[in-house]
Amino acid sequence: xxxxxxxxxxxxxxxxxxxxxxxxxxxxxxxxxxxxxxxxxxxxxxxxxxxxxxxxxxxxxxxxxxxxxxxxxxx
Numbered sequence: 310x311x312x313x314x315x316x317x318x319x320x321x322x323x324x325x326x327x328x329x330x331x332x333x334x335x336x337x338x339x340x341x342x343x344x345x346x347x348x349x350x351x352x353x354x355x356x357x358x359x360x361x362x363x364x365x366x367x368x369x370x371x372x373x374x375x376x377x378x379x380x381x382x383x384x
Contacts, residue, residue: 329365330346332365332368333345333361333365334346336361336364336365336368337361339364340357340360340361340364342357342361345361
């Protein structure tokens, strides 16, 4: 069973944080949250934050699947 301690979401690839943050902002913008990076996320409904995280996960899985199948193109 995984150890779910606070701060367990460590970035394993140096420099990936910036790319993930950019992806998050782009997805939020596509979902109609144009100023997501400056928003107080604590005041957003969990549904909106969940949409952003869910879409990030979906895209990351798609990217991994393309990479694993040899079709290394990304969005």
